[in-house]
Each structure stands twice: as structure tokens, then as C-alpha cells.
Amino acid sequence: MGSIAPHIFDLPKRVVIGEDVLHTLPDLISDLHLGRRVFIVTGPNIRKVIGESIASLLSDKGFSVELSSVHNTYIDEVERIKDEVINFRPALIIGLGGGKSIDTAKYVSSKTGIPFISIPTAASHDGIASPFASIRGIGKVTSVKASPPVAIIADVKVIAKAPRRLLLAGAGDLIGKLTAVLDWRLAHRLKGEYYGDYAASLSLLSAKHILSFSKIISAGGSNAVRIVIEGLISASVAMCIAGSTRPASGSEHLFSHALDVVANYPALHGEQVAVGTIMMSYLHGRNWRKIRRIVKNLGLPVTAKELGVRDVDIIKALTIAHTIRPERYTILGETGLTWEAAEKLAKITGVID
Ligand code: ZN
Numbered sequence: 001m002g003s004i005a006p007h008i009f010d011l012p013k014r015v016v017i018g019e020d021v022l023h024t025l026p027d028l029i030s031d032l033h034l035g036r037r038v039f040i041v042t043g044p045n046i047r048k049v050i051g052e053s054i055a056s057l058l059s060d061k062g063f064s065v066e067l068s069s070v071h072n073t074y075i076d077e078v079e080r081i082k083d084e085v086i087n088f089r090p091a092l093i094i095g096l097g098g099g100k101s102i103d104t105a106k107y108v109s110s111k112t113g114i115p116f117i118s119i120p121t122a123a124s125h126d127g128i129a130s131p132f133a134s135i136r137g138i139g140k141v142t143s144v145k146a147s148p149p150v151a152i153i154a155d156v157k158v159i160a161k162a163p164r165r166l167l168l169a170g171a172g173d174l175i176g177k178l179t180a181v182l183d184w185r186l187a188h189r190l191k192g193e194y195y196g197d198y199a200a201s202l203s204l205l206s207a208k209h210i211l212s213f214s215k216i217i218s219a220g221g222s223n224a225v226r227i228v229i230e231g232l233i234s235a236s237v238a239m240c241i242a243g244s245t246r247p248a249s250g251s252e253h254l255f256s257h258a259l260d261v262v263a264n265y266p267a268l269h270g271e272q273v274a275v276g277t278i279m280m281s282y283l284h285g286r287n288w289r290k291i292r293r294i295v296k297n298l299g300l301p302v303t304a305k306e307l308g309v310r311d312v313d314i315i316k317a318l319t320i321a322h323t324i325r326p327e328r329y330t331i332l333g334e335t336g337l338t339w340e341a342a343e344k345l346a347k348i349t350g351v352i353d
Pocket residue numbers: 125126173248249253269273
């Protein structure tokens with residue numbers, strides 16, 4: 001009889017989703033015993049719109065607060081914020097804003113051991129609650145392992161005010177879980193990689209949730225936000241449970257990262273992932289037409305032109321995608337696609353003419 005190796009993971013302690021929930025922040029910090037010194041990482045715009053009022057809300061309740069703006073997620077900028085955090089010596093970090101602010105808060109949290117709360121103002125990707133930070137400029141692998149947020153506060157009204165394009169990108173990132181899970185199974189069967197059925201099912205559920213409610217999502221508003229946010233949090237929890245990005249990131253993500261390399265971050269992450277999912281579904285022999293139809297009906301890009309790239313950029317990205325994370329085995333295999341195969345794949349799926 002073999003023994004089962006222990007599998008240990010952290011999960012967020014509290015998730016608050018609803019309308020007008022930001023005012024619950026001081027009580028939440030007290031309930032979770034997260035201290036009295038708070039460092040808020042935000043972006044220049046969100047700082048004016050919400051950041052300053054959240055800082056006042058906390059100082060009025062007796063918290064010591066420092067507010068700082070992050071401008072990008074290149075390693076130098078993120079390290080600058082880390083130095084500010086070390087100087088201020090907070091008990092808690094808050095990431096308030098879109099991906100940049102939250103990724104920075106998460107990265108600094110993991111480097112300093114100070115817990116962080118995620119307060120997303122847009123639902124554009126699953127980084128809002130995942131235990132991985134996307135930092136630029138540290139090699140090809142852009143995901144840095146970190147701790148998940150100790151709590152998440154998602155104010156549906158605030159997020160509904162963000163551009164619709166961001167919400168759709170969040171839906172696109174979730175649709176990507178369809179092929180991410182297929183790639184994970186493949187790696188398990190061919191390479192003996194660890195595979196967790198529960199984490200895979202949870203991640204898949206978040207994608208199916210988007211397919212089932214695509215009409216409501218494309219209409220926008222609070223209901224759409226709630227569906228996408230719940231999906232993004234589920235996918236993040238799946239990553240916590242798996243202890244890797246495997247359930248949430250496969251060949252469709254490798255394609256998106258490759259396109260970032262080839263065309264310098266041409267479109268939103270979730271938009272590129274959605275196009276990647278259409279093509280990788282074809283390679284997996286799945287119903288790519290159905291996925292393409294839903295992606296298109298949601299209002300997401302489905303062609304090179306709509307992504308704002310040239311046809312050759314798509315082909316190039318497809319041919320180098322397997323080199324982005326060589327240790328991550330996917331349907332692209334170890335040698336990747338030839339130029340001819342990549343061109344054919346992009347043509348058949350209607351991504352290029
Ligand atoms: Zn993603």
C-alpha cells in the first residue's frame with residue numbers, strides 16, 4: 001500500500017461580492033486581525049476615483065495608511081513599490097485596481113510575507129484572486145508564484161463602470177480554461193504530470209459558466225459582472241488547489257504570451273487567450289466552431305485584424321508558443337508547429353484570411 005503525499009495549499013479567507021461593499025473594508029481588516037498599518041497599491045486613475053476615498057475611510061477608523069501608484073508591472077517598477085512598502089512597514093497590503101495594481105500587491109506581498117487584500121476594479125483576468133503574479137521583464141516565464149489574497153472584495157457596481165472590453169476579456173480568459181484543462185490531462189497521460197481532478201473540474205466549470213451565460217455577459221451590467229467575477233475567483237481557487245497555473249493556463253495561454261513577444265502586447269490578455277482557445281480546440285479535435293461562435297457573439301475578437309495584428313504575427317506566435325514555457329507540455333508538443341501547420345490552423349479557424 002502506498003501512502004498519499006500531503007498536498008498543502010492556501011485559500012482566500014473571505015470573499016465579498018456585491019453592490020456597495022467597499023465600506024465593509026475596515027471591519028473586514030479588523031475581523032481578520034490584519035493589523036492597523038495599511039499600504040494601498042493602486043493606479044494613477046483609480047487613485048483619484050476610489051483610492052483616496054478608501055484611504056480616508058481607513059484613516060477615519062484609526063488606521064495608518066500609505067497610498068502609492070504603480071505605473072506598470074515591469075520588475076524595476078514593482079521593486080520600487082516593494083522598497084516603499086519596506087520603508088512603511090505595513091501589516092497589510094491592498095491591491096486596488098486592475099491587473100497592474102493587484103499583480104504588484106501580490107508580488108510585493110510574496111516577497112515581504114505581508115498579507116494582501118485584492119480589490120479589483122475590473123474583471124479582466126483571473127489574476128484578481130490567483131496565487132500567481134504576472135511580472136514583466138524577468139525572463140520568458142511571466143508568472144511568479146505568490147500567495148493568494150487573504151481576502152477579496154469585489155464591488156459589482158464599481159466593476160460595472162469599467163470599460164466593457166475589460167469584462168469581455170475576463171470572459172475570454174475563462175473560456176481558455178477549456179483547452180488549459182485538456183492540455184493538463186494530456187500532460188498527465190503522456191508525461192505522468194500531477195493532475196488534480198477536483199481542480200480541473202472547478203476550472204472547467206468556470207469556463208462552462210461563461211458559455212452558459214454568454215448572452216447575459218454580452219449585455220453587460222451588474223449581472224454580467226457577477227457571473228464573470230465568480231468565474232474568475234473559481235478559476236483562481238482551482239489554481240490554489242492545484243498549486244500551479246495548470247488548470248487555468250495551457251496552449252491557449254502560450255499562444256497569447258507568444259503573441260505578446262511577437263507583437264509587443266497587441267491586445268488584452270483575455271482577448272488573445274480567447275483566439276488561442278479557438279485554435280487549440282481545433283488541435284484537440286474539439287468543437288472549435290461552437291467556441292468561436294460564442295467568443296464572437298460575446299463581442300470578443302476572433303481574427304488577427306480584430307486583435308490588431310498582422311497574419312504573420314499569428315503564424316509566428318503559433319510557431320514559437322511551445323518555447324515560452326518548455327516545461328509546460330501541451331497539445332503543441334515538444335517541437336511545436338511548423339510554419340505550414342500554423343498557417344493552416346489559423347486559416348481553417350478563420351483567424352487569418
Ligand atoms: Zn489568463
